[in-house]
């Protein structure tokens with residue numbers, strides 16, 4: 001199984017990561033678009049797939065490479081683009097939740113650019129569940 005997993009990653013070019021949590025929650029398509037040299041903030045996008053019978057409630061994010069990490073939703077109000085902080089988000093049982101440009105994203109602010117030169121860990125916290133760690137490749 002491990003061999004198959006590794007060879008799949010090879011074929012697909014290591015541009016994403018998959019984490020299985022208790023065989024129920026799958027995190028995939030983890031992406032962080034390139035940011036300008038001077039920028040100290042970045043967005044991360046990913047996909048959640050909940051194959052379990054109970055909701056997962058995402059309650060927070062953290063990473064050692066940023067002073068602040070939070071869950072945001074991009075919205076447009078009266079023609080003005082805004083980002084709204086989300087205290088929690090539900091990944092419904094047998095459902096999906098996509099973080100994508102123009103919608104939900106993990107927002108990193110106050111980046112440490114040195115730490116970001118290598119793959120880094122982002123911890124996702126859930127209500128009543130263990131946290132999981134994903135690896136983001138800059």
Ligand SMILES: [Cu+2]
Nearest residue numbers: 072083105107
């Ligand atoms: Cu944001």
